[in-house]
Amino acid sequence: MALKDFYKGKSALITGASSGIGKDLALLWASWGCNVALAARRGELLEEAAAQCRAMGVDAVALSADVSNRAAMEAIRDQLIERWGFVDLVIGNAGVGGLNPGHVFDLDIHKKTVEINLIGLANTVVPFIPSMVEKRQGVLVGVSSLAAFRGLPKAGSYSSTKAAQARLMESLRVDLRGYGVHSMCIHPGFIETPMTDHDDFTMPFMVPVRKSSILISKAIAKKKRVYLYPWPMKVLTFFNRIMPCWLYDRLMPRISGQKDDIKPKLL
Numbered sequence: 001m002a003l004k005d006f007y008k009g010k011s012a013l014i015t016g017a018s019s020g021i022g023k024d025l026a027l028l029w030a031s032w033g034c035n036v037a038l039a040a041r042r043g044e045l046l047e048e049a050a051a052q053c054r055a056m057g058v059d060a061v062a063l064s065a066d067v068s069n070r071a072a073m074e075a076i077r078d079q080l081i082e083r084w085g086f087v088d089l090v091i092g093n094a095g096v097g098g099l100n101p102g103h104v105f106d107l108d109i110h111k112k113t114v115e116i117n118l119i120g121l122a123n124t125v126v127p128f129i130p131s132m133v134e135k136r137q138g139v140l141v142g143v144s145s146l147a148a149f150r151g152l153p154k155a156g157s158y159s160s161t162k163a164a165q166a167r168l169m170e171s172l173r174v175d176l177r178g179y180g181v182h183s184m185c186i187h188p189g190f191i192e193t194p195m196t197d198h199d200d201f202t203m204p205f206m207v208p209v210r211k212s213s214i215l216i217s218k219a220i221a222k223k224k225r226v227y228l229y230p231w232p233m234k235v236l237t238f239f240n241r242i243m244p245c246w247l248y249d250r251l252m253p254r255i256s257g258q259k260d261d262i263k264p265k266l267l
């Protein structure tokens with residue numbers, strides 16, 4: 001089956017669809033005949049992207065909401081089930097990056113990162129579980145990061161929430177397997193989006209966003225459980241994961257290329 005045939009006639013909710021990875025996934029899947037719901041906070045950007053999707057002949061709806069707001073995400077679920085009857089693909093992609101150096105660690109930034117990346121992912125996927133279990137089908141996708149696999153320097157908030165996202169999707173995968181529902185986790189390397197539009201640290205093997213969307217689409221169609229990309233970063237991540245702590249502690253700050261004067265901030 002051609003890749004686009006997997007998406008044709010399906011419906012998808014994508015959070016974080018006002019820019020970057022989420023927006024590009026919505027545009028790509030719309031071009032393949034998938035109805036798309038685009039969610040994020042910036043309504044005008046969502047509406048522009050949804051209009052682009054509709055121009056490709058699918059139903060597309062812009063839903064302005066903060067993923068950390070449980071009631072707002074449940075309302076999105078209600079609205080979409082009323083509109084389409086069922087949502088096949090739920091993509092928890094909304095997220096914030098950030099830097100939070102240990103010696104000046106900012107708990108406000110940490111809390112915000114947890115609320116958006118971790119609670120926000122649960123608020124996105126969990127409301128759809130009952131309808132998927134009832135129909136014994138559906139795919140839940142969490143967009144984590146390769147930063148999930150070790151505590152990256154100056155990134156305690158980001159790395160810890162990305163690791164927790166992966167564990168959430170994994171537990172759901174095990175629990176929902178017997179109910180016909182697939183839960184999976186995507187771990188991108190560096191992708192060209194507004195989130196990486198800075199020079200605070202080195203970002204090797206950067207991937208154009210459309211290439212990233214194709215790779216994510218293939219991983220979902222193949223119902224991968226866990227998907228790491230691009231392959232050179234997957235290889236680096238393998239060595240990163242097996243590196244002993246004494247070496248990791250000395251090497252990682254050096255090769256990350258981070259500036260010394262970084263202040264805590266969301267990206």
Ligand SMILES: NC(=O)c1ccc[n+]([C@@H]2O[C@H](COP(=O)([O-])OP(=O)(O)OC[C@H]3O[C@@H](n4cnc5c(N)ncnc54)[C@H](OP(=O)(O)O)[C@@H]3O)[C@@H](O)[C@H]2O)c1
Pocket residue numbers: 015016017018019020021022039040041042043065066067068093094095096097116120143144145146187188189190191192193194195196267
């Ligand atoms: N780019 C990379 O190199 C990279 C690498 C690994 C993983 N990722 C992950 O990929 C995902 C998408 O990132 P991106 O690179 O596409 O960055 P991006 O262009 O900055 O997009 C982030 C998206 O998340 C949305 N968002 C942020 N906070 C939100 C909230 N509270 N409620 C609803 N939506 C919210 C933003 O929309 P609003 O501001 O309009 O709400 C935006 O649409 C993130 O989870 C990120 O951690 C990215």
